[in-house]
Amino acid sequence: MSTTAIAVFTRDLRVHDNPVLAAAARADHVLPVFVHDDVLAGTGFATEPRSRFLHECLADLDARLRKCGAALVQRKGDLVNEVARLAHEVEASSVHLAADASGFAARRQQRLSAELAAERCELTVHEAVHTVLPAGAVTPQGSDHFAVFSPYHRRWADTARRTIASAPKRLRLPPGVSAEKTASAPKGNSAMPGGETEGRRRAHQWLNDDVDRYHTSHDDLAHEGATSRLSPYLHFGCISALELADEAAARHTEGADAFVRQLAWRDFHFQVLAARPRTAREDYRPHGDAWRDDPEALQAWQEGRTGIPIVDAGMRQLAAEGWMHNRARLITGSFLAKTLYVDWRAGAAHFLRHLLDGDLVNNQMNWQWVAGTGTDTRPYRVLNPLRQAERYDPHGEYVRRWLPELANLETPREVHQPWRLGEDELRELGYPAPIVDLDAARERFQQSRGKG
Structure with a gap:
Protein backbone atom coordinates (compact mmCIF):
# COMPACT_ATOMS: atom_id res chain seq x y z
CA MET A 1 0.00 0.00 0.00
CA SER A 2 1.44 3.37 -1.01
CA THR A 3 1.96 6.14 1.53
CA THR A 4 1.39 9.89 1.27
CA ALA A 5 3.08 12.57 3.37
CA ILE A 6 2.43 16.30 3.54
CA ALA A 7 5.36 18.71 3.91
CA VAL A 8 4.04 21.95 5.42
CA PHE A 9 6.30 24.88 4.60
CA THR A 10 6.17 27.85 6.95
CA ARG A 11 9.37 29.89 7.03
CA ASP A 12 11.60 27.14 5.70
CA LEU A 13 11.22 27.93 2.00
CA ARG A 14 14.00 25.78 0.58
CA VAL A 15 14.74 22.29 -0.68
CA HIS A 16 18.39 22.09 0.49
CA ASP A 17 18.86 21.01 4.11
CA ASN A 18 15.16 20.99 4.90
CA PRO A 19 14.39 18.16 7.36
CA VAL A 20 10.66 18.69 6.82
CA LEU A 21 10.86 17.98 3.09
CA ALA A 22 13.54 15.29 3.46
CA ALA A 23 11.39 13.31 5.91
CA ALA A 24 8.23 13.68 3.83
CA ALA A 25 10.15 12.53 0.74
CA ARG A 26 10.51 9.05 2.25
CA ALA A 27 6.84 8.42 1.49
CA ASP A 28 5.67 7.21 -1.92
CA HIS A 29 3.87 10.49 -2.57
CA VAL A 30 4.58 13.97 -1.21
CA LEU A 31 2.28 16.97 -1.07
CA PRO A 32 4.28 20.21 -0.49
CA VAL A 33 1.97 22.84 1.01
CA PHE A 34 2.16 26.52 1.93
CA VAL A 35 -0.81 28.22 3.61
CA HIS A 36 -1.22 31.99 3.47
CA ASP A 37 -2.49 32.27 7.03
CA ASP A 38 -5.23 34.86 7.54
CA VAL A 39 -4.13 35.44 11.15
CA LEU A 40 -0.59 36.47 10.16
CA ALA A 41 -1.88 38.56 7.27
CA GLY A 42 -3.91 40.63 9.74
CA THR A 43 -1.03 41.35 12.12
CA GLY A 44 0.67 44.01 10.00
CA PHE A 45 3.39 41.61 8.80
CA ALA A 46 2.12 41.62 5.22
CA THR A 47 3.63 44.91 4.05
CA GLU A 48 4.23 45.34 0.32
CA PRO A 49 8.02 44.71 0.40
CA ARG A 50 7.67 41.63 2.60
CA SER A 51 4.75 40.33 0.53
CA ARG A 52 6.81 40.76 -2.64
CA PHE A 53 9.78 38.99 -1.04
CA LEU A 54 7.56 36.13 0.12
CA HIS A 55 6.00 35.80 -3.34
CA GLU A 56 9.45 35.57 -4.89
CA CYS A 57 10.43 32.93 -2.33
CA LEU A 58 7.35 30.84 -3.11
CA ALA A 59 7.83 31.14 -6.87
CA ASP A 60 11.42 29.97 -6.52
CA LEU A 61 10.43 27.11 -4.21
CA ASP A 62 7.71 26.01 -6.63
CA ALA A 63 10.19 26.01 -9.53
CA ARG A 64 12.66 23.89 -7.54
CA LEU A 65 9.96 21.41 -6.51
CA ARG A 66 8.81 21.09 -10.13
CA LYS A 67 12.34 20.14 -11.15
CA CYS A 68 11.97 17.26 -8.70
CA GLY A 69 8.62 16.24 -10.20
CA ALA A 70 6.29 17.83 -7.64
CA ALA A 71 4.86 21.35 -7.15
CA LEU A 72 3.89 23.71 -4.35
CA VAL A 73 0.21 23.63 -3.41
CA GLN A 74 -0.89 26.94 -1.94
CA ARG A 75 -3.97 27.59 0.15
CA LYS A 76 -5.36 30.62 1.94
CA GLY A 77 -7.01 30.56 5.36
CA ASP A 78 -6.30 28.95 8.72
CA LEU A 79 -3.24 26.69 8.44
CA VAL A 80 -4.65 24.02 10.74
CA ASN A 81 -7.97 23.78 8.90
CA GLU A 82 -6.37 23.81 5.45
CA VAL A 83 -3.75 21.17 6.23
CA ALA A 84 -6.28 18.91 7.96
CA ARG A 85 -8.58 19.23 4.94
CA LEU A 86 -5.77 18.31 2.55
CA ALA A 87 -4.72 15.38 4.76
CA HIS A 88 -8.26 14.03 4.52
CA GLU A 89 -8.45 14.57 0.75
CA VAL A 90 -5.20 12.74 -0.07
CA GLU A 91 -5.49 10.22 2.78
CA ALA A 92 -2.12 11.28 4.17
CA SER A 93 -0.51 9.06 6.77
CA SER A 94 1.85 11.76 8.03
CA VAL A 95 2.34 15.52 8.12
CA HIS A 96 5.72 17.17 8.66
CA LEU A 97 6.22 20.65 10.11
CA ALA A 98 9.13 22.74 11.44
CA ALA A 99 9.17 23.66 15.13
CA ASP A 100 9.12 27.37 15.94
CA ALA A 101 9.59 29.44 19.08
CA SER A 102 6.57 31.73 19.33
CA GLY A 103 3.50 31.09 21.42
CA PHE A 104 1.41 31.36 18.24
CA ALA A 105 3.45 28.57 16.61
CA ALA A 106 3.16 26.35 19.70
CA ARG A 107 -0.62 26.75 19.84
CA ARG A 108 -0.89 26.10 16.09
CA GLN A 109 1.15 22.93 16.47
CA GLN A 110 -1.09 21.65 19.28
CA ARG A 111 -4.25 22.35 17.29
CA LEU A 112 -2.85 20.67 14.20
CA SER A 113 -1.83 17.57 16.13
CA ALA A 114 -5.35 17.24 17.54
CA GLU A 115 -7.03 17.74 14.15
CA LEU A 116 -4.77 15.20 12.43
CA ALA A 117 -5.30 12.62 15.17
CA ALA A 118 -8.96 12.59 14.21
CA GLU A 119 -7.85 11.67 10.67
CA ARG A 120 -5.50 8.95 11.98
CA CYS A 121 -2.65 11.00 10.59
CA GLU A 122 0.60 11.50 12.48
CA LEU A 123 2.18 14.94 12.94
CA THR A 124 5.99 15.00 13.07
CA VAL A 125 7.55 18.26 14.25
CA HIS A 126 11.16 18.74 13.19
CA GLU A 127 13.62 20.69 15.32
CA ALA A 128 16.55 22.84 14.16
CA VAL A 129 15.02 23.73 10.81
CA ARG A 162 22.20 17.16 13.13
CA THR A 163 23.37 15.98 9.73
CA ILE A 164 22.75 18.24 6.74
CA ALA A 165 19.66 16.95 4.90
CA SER A 166 20.15 16.33 1.20
CA ALA A 167 17.79 17.93 -1.31
CA PRO A 168 15.40 15.32 -2.74
CA LYS A 169 16.15 14.18 -6.28
CA ARG A 170 12.67 12.89 -7.09
CA LEU A 171 9.23 13.68 -5.68
CA ARG A 172 5.79 12.41 -6.73
CA LEU A 173 2.55 14.25 -6.05
CA PRO A 174 -0.43 12.18 -4.84
CA PRO A 175 -2.67 10.91 -7.68
CA GLY A 176 -5.17 13.50 -8.86
CA VAL A 177 -3.37 16.46 -7.27
CA SER A 178 -2.29 19.37 -9.42
CA ALA A 179 -1.00 22.81 -8.56
CA GLU A 180 -0.95 25.99 -10.56
CA LYS A 181 2.50 27.28 -11.27
CA THR A 182 3.39 30.17 -8.96
CA ALA A 183 3.73 33.24 -11.12
CA SER A 184 6.89 35.28 -10.82
CA ALA A 185 6.53 38.49 -8.84
CA PRO A 186 6.48 41.73 -10.85
CA LYS A 187 9.98 43.03 -11.32
CA GLY A 188 10.63 45.87 -8.90
CA ASN A 189 13.67 47.86 -7.89
CA SER A 190 14.44 45.70 -4.87
CA ALA A 191 18.10 45.14 -4.09
CA MET A 192 17.10 41.89 -2.35
CA PRO A 193 15.13 39.47 -4.54
CA GLY A 194 13.58 36.64 -2.56
CA GLY A 195 14.12 32.92 -2.95
CA GLU A 196 16.49 30.03 -2.30
CA THR A 197 18.31 30.50 -5.59
CA ARG A 276 9.42 32.24 27.71
CA PRO A 277 6.96 32.94 24.84
CA ARG A 278 5.42 35.87 26.74
CA THR A 279 8.63 37.86 26.26
CA ALA A 280 7.44 38.59 22.73
CA ARG A 281 5.30 41.26 24.39
CA GLU A 282 6.35 41.38 28.07
CA ASP A 283 9.63 42.49 29.66
CA TYR A 284 11.97 39.57 30.26
CA ARG A 285 13.52 41.48 33.18
CA PRO A 286 11.08 44.21 34.27
CA HIS A 287 12.38 47.45 35.79
CA GLY A 288 9.06 49.12 36.47
CA ASP A 289 9.59 51.54 33.58
CA ALA A 290 7.07 54.35 33.27
CA TRP A 291 7.45 54.73 29.52
CA ARG A 292 6.65 58.15 28.05
CA ASP A 293 3.61 58.51 25.82
CA ASP A 294 4.94 60.88 23.16
CA PRO A 295 3.31 60.29 19.75
CA GLU A 296 5.13 63.24 18.15
CA ALA A 297 8.56 61.96 19.20
CA LEU A 298 7.67 58.45 18.05
CA GLN A 299 6.56 59.76 14.66
CA ALA A 300 9.74 61.84 14.28
CA TRP A 301 11.77 58.72 15.02
CA GLN A 302 9.78 56.61 12.57
CA GLU A 303 10.19 59.18 9.80
CA GLY A 304 13.88 59.85 10.41
CA ARG A 305 13.29 63.45 11.50
CA THR A 306 14.70 63.49 15.05
CA GLY A 307 17.47 65.98 14.24
CA ILE A 308 20.14 63.41 15.22
CA PRO A 309 21.65 62.45 11.84
CA ILE A 310 22.99 59.00 12.65
CA VAL A 311 19.57 58.00 14.01
CA ASP A 312 17.69 59.49 11.08
CA ALA A 313 20.00 57.83 8.56
CA GLY A 314 19.22 54.42 10.01
CA MET A 315 15.48 55.01 9.99
CA ARG A 316 15.53 56.24 6.40
CA GLN A 317 17.55 53.22 5.31
CA LEU A 318 14.86 51.05 6.90
CA ALA A 319 12.09 52.87 5.01
CA ALA A 320 13.94 52.73 1.70
CA GLU A 321 15.37 49.19 1.77
CA GLY A 322 13.35 47.20 4.30
CA TRP A 323 16.69 46.49 5.94
CA MET A 324 19.04 48.22 8.34
CA HIS A 325 22.66 47.69 9.35
CA ASN A 326 22.84 45.98 12.75
CA ARG A 327 24.88 48.79 14.32
CA ALA A 328 22.22 51.24 13.13
CA ARG A 329 19.55 49.03 14.73
CA LEU A 330 21.35 49.30 18.05
CA ILE A 331 21.72 53.07 17.74
CA THR A 332 18.13 53.75 16.69
CA GLY A 333 16.77 51.29 19.25
CA SER A 334 18.70 52.80 22.14
CA PHE A 335 17.63 56.28 21.05
CA LEU A 336 13.93 55.39 21.13
CA ALA A 337 13.87 53.25 24.27
CA LYS A 338 16.43 55.06 26.42
CA THR A 339 16.97 58.56 25.06
CA LEU A 340 13.32 59.25 24.21
CA TYR A 341 12.21 56.71 26.86
CA VAL A 342 9.41 55.42 24.63
CA ASP A 343 8.24 51.83 25.10
CA TRP A 344 10.42 49.36 23.18
CA ARG A 345 7.26 47.61 21.94
CA ALA A 346 6.45 50.62 19.76
CA GLY A 347 9.85 50.38 18.11
CA ALA A 348 9.63 46.61 17.75
CA ALA A 349 6.25 46.91 16.03
CA HIS A 350 7.62 49.49 13.58
CA PHE A 351 10.59 47.28 12.75
CA LEU A 352 8.36 44.23 12.23
CA ARG A 353 6.20 46.19 9.81
CA HIS A 354 9.09 47.36 7.67
CA LEU A 355 11.96 44.86 7.91
CA LEU A 356 12.20 42.14 5.28
CA ASP A 357 13.84 40.08 8.02
CA GLY A 358 11.10 41.01 10.51
CA ASP A 359 11.59 37.91 12.65
CA LEU A 360 9.51 37.87 15.85
CA VAL A 361 12.19 36.00 17.79
CA ASN A 362 15.22 38.11 16.95
CA ASN A 363 13.34 41.38 16.59
CA GLN A 364 11.67 41.24 19.99
CA MET A 365 14.68 39.87 21.84
CA ASN A 366 17.06 42.38 20.25
CA TRP A 367 14.70 45.20 21.19
CA GLN A 368 14.51 43.92 24.76
CA TRP A 369 18.32 43.73 24.84
CA VAL A 370 18.78 47.30 23.66
CA ALA A 371 16.00 48.56 25.98
CA GLY A 372 17.68 46.91 28.95
CA THR A 373 14.64 44.76 29.73
CA GLY A 374 16.03 41.58 28.16
CA THR A 375 19.23 39.58 28.50
CA ASP A 376 21.66 42.53 28.49
CA THR A 377 23.62 42.53 31.74
CA ARG A 378 24.00 46.34 31.60
CA PRO A 379 20.39 47.61 31.62
CA TYR A 380 21.38 51.23 32.39
CA ARG A 381 23.72 51.59 29.41
CA VAL A 382 22.71 54.30 26.94
CA LEU A 383 24.37 54.46 23.53
CA ASN A 384 25.41 58.03 22.82
CA PRO A 385 24.51 58.53 19.13
CA LEU A 386 27.21 61.17 18.61
CA ARG A 387 29.97 58.88 19.89
CA GLN A 388 28.52 56.01 17.88
CA ALA A 389 28.59 58.18 14.76
CA GLU A 390 32.19 59.24 15.34
CA ARG A 391 33.27 55.65 15.80
CA TYR A 392 31.25 53.80 13.16
CA ASP A 393 30.72 56.50 10.52
CA PRO A 394 33.90 58.56 11.01
CA HIS A 395 33.76 60.25 7.60
CA GLY A 396 30.00 60.82 7.58
CA GLU A 397 29.51 58.64 4.48
CA TYR A 398 26.57 56.68 5.88
CA VAL A 399 24.72 59.83 6.96
CA ARG A 400 25.39 61.58 3.66
CA ARG A 401 24.03 58.55 1.77
CA TRP A 402 20.69 58.53 3.57
CA LEU A 403 20.26 62.23 4.42
CA PRO A 404 20.70 64.04 1.10
CA GLU A 405 19.98 67.38 2.76
CA LEU A 406 23.29 67.02 4.61
CA ALA A 407 25.29 65.55 1.72
CA ASN A 408 27.12 68.78 0.89
CA LEU A 409 28.36 69.56 4.40
CA GLU A 410 32.12 69.58 4.41
CA THR A 411 33.27 67.96 7.65
CA PRO A 412 32.13 64.86 9.57
CA ARG A 413 31.51 67.08 12.59
CA GLU A 414 29.06 69.19 10.60
CA VAL A 415 27.39 66.10 9.18
CA HIS A 416 26.88 64.49 12.59
CA GLN A 417 26.07 67.71 14.50
CA PRO A 418 24.52 70.10 11.95
CA TRP A 419 22.76 72.12 14.67
CA ARG A 420 26.13 73.68 15.44
CA LEU A 421 25.80 75.58 12.14
CA GLY A 422 22.93 77.61 13.61
CA GLU A 423 19.16 77.78 13.21
CA ASP A 424 19.22 79.72 9.94
CA GLU A 425 21.57 77.21 8.31
CA LEU A 426 19.45 74.29 9.52
CA ARG A 427 16.32 75.83 8.00
CA GLU A 428 18.15 76.40 4.75
CA LEU A 429 19.25 72.75 4.70
CA GLY A 430 15.70 71.62 5.40
CA TYR A 431 16.81 69.53 8.37
CA PRO A 432 15.18 69.68 11.83
CA ALA A 433 16.80 70.73 15.08
CA PRO A 434 17.22 67.90 17.63
CA ILE A 435 13.96 66.95 19.32
CA VAL A 436 15.78 66.16 22.57
CA ASP A 437 18.82 67.23 24.55
CA LEU A 438 20.96 64.10 24.75
CA ASP A 439 22.52 64.79 28.16
CA ALA A 440 19.20 65.71 29.77
CA ALA A 441 17.54 62.66 28.23
CA ARG A 442 20.23 60.35 29.56
CA GLU A 443 19.79 61.72 33.06
CA ARG A 444 15.99 61.39 32.77
CA PHE A 445 16.27 57.73 31.75
CA GLN A 446 18.66 56.77 34.50
CA GLN A 447 16.61 58.55 37.16
CA SER A 448 13.39 56.96 35.88
CA ARG A 449 14.97 53.52 35.98
CA GLY A 450 16.23 54.13 39.48
CA LYS A 451 19.88 54.91 38.86
CA GLY A 452 20.38 58.58 39.27
Missing part, protein backbone atom coordinates in the same frame (compact mmCIF):
# COMPACT_ATOMS: atom_id res chain seq x y z
CA HIS A 130 15.20 27.48 11.45
CA THR A 131 18.28 27.33 13.68
CA VAL A 132 21.61 25.58 14.07
CA LEU A 133 20.59 23.76 17.28
CA PRO A 134 17.13 22.95 18.67
CA ALA A 135 15.82 25.33 21.31
CA GLY A 136 16.23 22.84 24.15
CA ALA A 137 19.54 21.31 23.08
CA VAL A 138 21.65 23.46 25.41
CA THR A 139 20.41 24.13 28.94
CA PRO A 140 22.13 25.07 32.21
CA GLN A 141 21.73 23.06 35.38
CA GLY A 142 18.49 23.93 37.12
CA SER A 143 16.90 25.94 34.30
CA ASP A 144 15.17 25.38 30.96
CA HIS A 145 17.25 28.01 29.15
CA PHE A 146 20.36 30.16 29.33
CA ALA A 147 19.71 33.80 30.23
CA VAL A 148 23.26 35.01 29.42
CA PHE A 149 24.84 34.59 26.00
CA SER A 150 28.51 33.86 26.80
CA PRO A 151 27.99 30.59 28.72
CA TYR A 152 25.34 29.59 26.20
CA HIS A 153 27.76 30.18 23.34
CA ARG A 154 30.47 28.06 24.95
CA ARG A 155 28.09 25.11 25.27
CA TRP A 156 26.55 25.79 21.86
CA ALA A 157 29.94 25.59 20.14
CA ASP A 158 30.65 22.15 21.64
CA THR A 159 27.24 20.57 21.05
CA ALA A 160 26.76 17.98 18.29
CA ARG A 161 24.55 19.06 15.41
CA GLU A 198 19.23 34.09 -4.75
CA GLY A 199 19.88 33.26 -1.10
CA ARG A 200 22.34 30.51 -1.91
CA ARG A 201 24.08 32.70 -4.48
CA ARG A 202 24.52 35.47 -1.92
CA ALA A 203 25.65 33.08 0.79
CA HIS A 204 28.27 31.59 -1.55
CA GLN A 205 29.50 35.05 -2.52
CA TRP A 206 29.64 36.20 1.12
CA LEU A 207 31.59 33.16 2.27
CA ASN A 208 34.09 33.45 -0.56
CA ASP A 209 34.56 37.23 -0.77
CA ASP A 210 33.84 38.97 2.53
CA VAL A 211 33.35 36.80 5.61
CA ASP A 212 37.05 36.58 6.46
CA ARG A 213 37.07 40.35 7.13
CA TYR A 214 33.87 40.32 9.17
CA HIS A 215 35.56 40.62 12.58
CA THR A 216 37.09 43.99 11.65
CA SER A 217 34.44 45.40 9.30
CA HIS A 218 31.05 44.37 10.70
CA ASP A 219 30.39 47.70 12.47
CA ASP A 220 31.38 49.88 9.51
CA LEU A 221 28.10 51.58 8.66
CA ALA A 222 29.19 52.94 5.28
CA HIS A 223 30.77 49.75 3.91
CA GLU A 224 28.20 47.81 1.88
CA GLY A 225 30.13 44.55 2.19
CA ALA A 226 30.68 44.80 5.93
CA THR A 227 27.79 42.48 6.76
CA SER A 228 26.25 39.55 4.90
CA ARG A 229 22.73 40.96 4.38
CA LEU A 230 21.55 37.37 4.58
CA SER A 231 19.04 38.01 7.39
CA PRO A 232 15.93 38.11 5.12
CA TYR A 233 16.98 34.80 3.55
CA LEU A 234 17.52 33.27 6.99
CA HIS A 235 14.19 34.58 8.22
CA PHE A 236 12.22 33.05 5.35
CA GLY A 237 14.36 29.92 5.44
CA CYS A 238 15.69 30.35 1.90
CA ILE A 239 19.05 29.27 3.30
CA SER A 240 19.87 26.94 6.18
CA ALA A 241 21.44 28.44 9.31
CA LEU A 242 23.11 25.10 10.00
CA GLU A 243 24.58 24.80 6.52
CA LEU A 244 25.76 28.41 6.68
CA ALA A 245 27.37 27.90 10.11
CA ASP A 246 29.13 24.71 9.03
CA GLU A 247 30.51 26.24 5.85
CA ALA A 248 31.68 29.40 7.63
CA ALA A 249 33.30 27.47 10.49
CA ALA A 250 35.21 25.34 7.99
CA ARG A 251 37.15 28.44 6.89
CA HIS A 252 38.89 28.68 10.30
CA THR A 253 39.37 32.46 10.14
CA GLU A 254 38.66 35.15 12.75
CA GLY A 255 36.08 36.75 10.50
CA ALA A 256 34.24 33.49 9.88
CA ASP A 257 34.28 32.65 13.60
CA ALA A 258 32.82 36.09 14.39
CA PHE A 259 30.08 35.49 11.83
CA VAL A 260 29.24 32.07 13.29
CA ARG A 261 28.95 33.77 16.68
CA GLN A 262 26.13 35.89 15.23
CA LEU A 263 24.33 32.71 14.17
CA ALA A 264 24.73 31.53 17.77
CA TRP A 265 23.01 34.74 18.90
CA ARG A 266 20.01 33.76 16.71
CA ASP A 267 19.88 30.38 18.43
CA PHE A 268 20.26 32.03 21.84
CA HIS A 269 17.27 34.27 21.24
CA PHE A 270 15.31 31.31 19.88
CA GLN A 271 15.85 29.28 23.06
CA VAL A 272 14.91 32.22 25.29
CA LEU A 273 11.63 32.88 23.49
CA ALA A 274 10.82 29.17 23.21
CA ALA A 275 11.16 28.91 27.00
